[in-house]
Amino acid sequence: MHAIGAALRPAHHDVVQQDVIRHAHERSATFGLIADMRPDYALLSTSELASRLDESHTLFAHALPVMETLYAQIANTHSMIALTDASGLILHSLGDDDFLARAQKVSLRAGAVWSEALQGTNAIGTTIAAREAITVHGDQHYLRANHFLTCSSVPILDPLGNLSGVLDVTGDRRGYHQHTMALVRMSGQMIENRLIASAFDDGLRIHFHSRPEFIGTLMEGIAVFDSGGRLLSANRSAQFQLGVELGRLRRETLTSLFGATADALAAQAGETCRLELHNGVGVFASVQFDARRAPATPRRSTQPAPPSHLLELCTGDPAMRDIVERVSKVIGKPIPILIGGETGAGKEMLARAIHRDSPRRDGPFVAVNCASLPETLIESELFGYAQGAFTGAAKRGATGKIAQANGGTLFLDEIGDMPLTLQSRLLRVLQERVVEPLGAARATPVDFMLICASNRKLREQVAAGAFREDLYYRVNGLSVTLPPLRERTDLRAIIDRLLAGDDCAGRTVGIADDVLALFARHRWPGNLRQLSNVLRTACAMLDEHDTQIRVGHLPRDFLEELDDAPTPPASDARLADIAVSAVTAALDKHGGNVSAAARALGVSRTTVYRKLRT
Known part of the structure; x- marks a missing residue:
């Protein structure tokens, strides 16, 4: 029996279950509890x-994202999910409102x-x-108050095999479903797998199974x-x-x-290979190894350490440095x-820097703009399709963006759309x-780092029903928001x-300097x-001998945007004076010819007249 059988079969036969309940009742009696007594309803502050x-x-x-996913599977069944620590203290719960109200009574x-x-x-x-x-x-239940x-x-x-906590699904006894325990078991395994991955991110990890399609799954x-x-x-x-306990x-x-050996497998990191277990069973394995760590046998290298692409984004703004420091801690x-951040704030630039600094730097970086793809095409673009999956499909099918990112990074831009x-x-x-391509008979294992971006507030999207709450918690591991350019202190x-x-x-x-002041x-x-x-347009306007961008080189629409902006406060009056000086200098250069001055500045004659009246 393979691992899925272990995940879904009951832990005990009914007889063994009854023995567990009987011993639990015996312990309850030794604690001095009486079946008709009022339970202890005390709560921590x-x-x-x-x-x-x-x-x-x-x-x-x-555990939180797993709980959210589990709740999506049992919603509207008059039940709730609870997470406790090792002492039985409930840390968090969520569930159907009607049942939560009843549960709070006990x-x-x-x-x-x-x-x-x-x-x-x-x-x-x-x-x-x-x-x-x-x-x-x-x-x-030992106490009658809990019999419902x-x-x-x-x-x-x-x-390390120590008890960390308990995951529980509780519901009305009249709505009991036998499959509930299977769902709770699988959810518990998901949490344990996540704990292992986070605890030993700098070790050598072997993901294995006798069937290759199960690698990357529960x-x-x-x-x-x-x-x-x-x-x-x-x-x-x-x-x-x-066949051995931990x-x-x-x-x-x-x-x-x-x-x-560790060295032999580290050399195959990112690849699928064949291994043989100590009991003679052959398995397929995917090896993951943190390339930033030295292998067991040190090797001398004359190659310098690669430069940090993330540090290149730190040009003096404190908010950006904080973002880079936080992101650096979760890479790998x-x-x-x-x-998050406004359009054009550099979300893809940050995503590419993360990829280039990660252990997956040699893998592909696949960017998908979820807002720019037509809804009729986004499914085939993301998941790919098999030969003949639909009318007009390529004869050989197509590999989707998700599968293309295998071994590298998948960047889903504007995921809120x-x-x-x-x-x-x-x-x-x-x-x-x-990932299962459209029309394909089987799914394909994928392994990638996930980075998502959105200029929308996804929490508001969730509240409005436009974005799945369970998906939100799945993509929101570390959340950072890029500052808009107008708030950055490193413009120069x-x-x-x-x-x-x-x-x-x-x-x-x-x-x-006067252009910098306008900027x-x-x-x-x-x-x-x-x-x-x-800047690119201004550079194109430079004459061969020009070495400095001046006001006259700036695009006309940019200067008109400045004119249309709200009147600056008194503290910004100096900037307005600079613009007037630029107009005056242009008029002097062209002998008072307003049309010539306007052409040189790249603005309309109306703008020149407006500045002269300032």
Whole structure:
């Protein structure tokens, strides 16, 4: 039986389940509880709960998106989902409003402790005591006050095998569904896999399964080793496939389990290879290795360390430096990045810099603008299609953008404009790490770093029903918002960098002080993109002998935008004086000819007259 069987089959036969319940009732009696007594409904204060949440912040951060996804599967079933720490303290809950109101009457909510000592036999407390997944149905609860409930809980173990918390689904006993435990089990495994990935991002990770299509899905085994080949952790599927529980596995090595060395597998990072387990079973494996870390056997290299593309974005603005520092901490970790900011603020520029600084720098960077693709084409563009999938399809089919990003980075720009019908398909890809082209008979495993961007406020999109809440939490791992150009303090440095790049076709060009003053006054609705276009146009207007951009070189529409802007406050009067001086100088140069001065400045005659009246 492969790992999916292990995920879906019940943990115990009914007889064993009854034994677990019986022992739980015996423990409840020893705690001095009486079936008819009123349960302990005490709640932690807001500050105490906040402190406990902070202690479990890693568990909470990785469990929250999984809980949101799980709730989407059980919504409108008169039930709720709860996450607890190792003591049974409920850290967070969500569910149907009607049932949440009933649950609060028995203190089934954040801040309450559901240990056996306080609540008697219940799924959360009994799972903690037995370290087993358990369903407690109706009158199996020790306290009669809880007989209206049916609860299914699974333990969540940290990467070292210690109890980290409990994931629970509780509902009205009359609406009990047998498949609920299977969903809770799979959700618990998702959380554990996320905890492993975040804890050992700098090790060598082997993702393996006897069937290659299961790599990248919940069914894959994950084993993590240090640079010397010592096993650090393994998920439940890996333990099942290897036939060894974690305590014993941690005494094993890469060689004893897979017959390979760390150096040999590190050389195959990013590729799918064949390995043989210690029990003789052949598996397909995908090896991930943090290229920023030195391998087990140091190698001398004369190659200098590659420059940081992210640091190149730090040109003196404090907000940008903070963004770069935050982003740098998650590079190489399985944490999606969501970039916000106005149109033209540099979202794709930041995404490309992240990719170039990441361990996936040698893989593809695939950018998709979800707003620019017609709704009729975006599905085939993202997911691809098989031969003959629809009328007009290419004879050989087409590889979608998601599959093209395999081994690299997928950048979904303006994700807030993605149609709702496709958001559910994207969510499945992100959950299962497989993509199924249109008309294809089988799915293809994919592995990529995800970066999304939007100039919309996705929280507002979620509230308006235009963006799936579960997808929002899936793409919103680390969220950063780029400042608009008008708020940045490094305008001169940005201009110098653009002029040194392609905007002036390799010419050495500076910018006059009065032009810089005009730039500082402008609101820049198009942000960096608009600034680049203005500089490129101004450079094209330069004569061969010109070495400095002056007012007369600026595009006419840009100057008219300045004229149409609100009157500057008194503190900005100096900028207005500079514009008047430029007009006066042009008139002097052209002997008072207004038309000639206007042509030289690139503005209308009306603008010249307006400045003269200022």
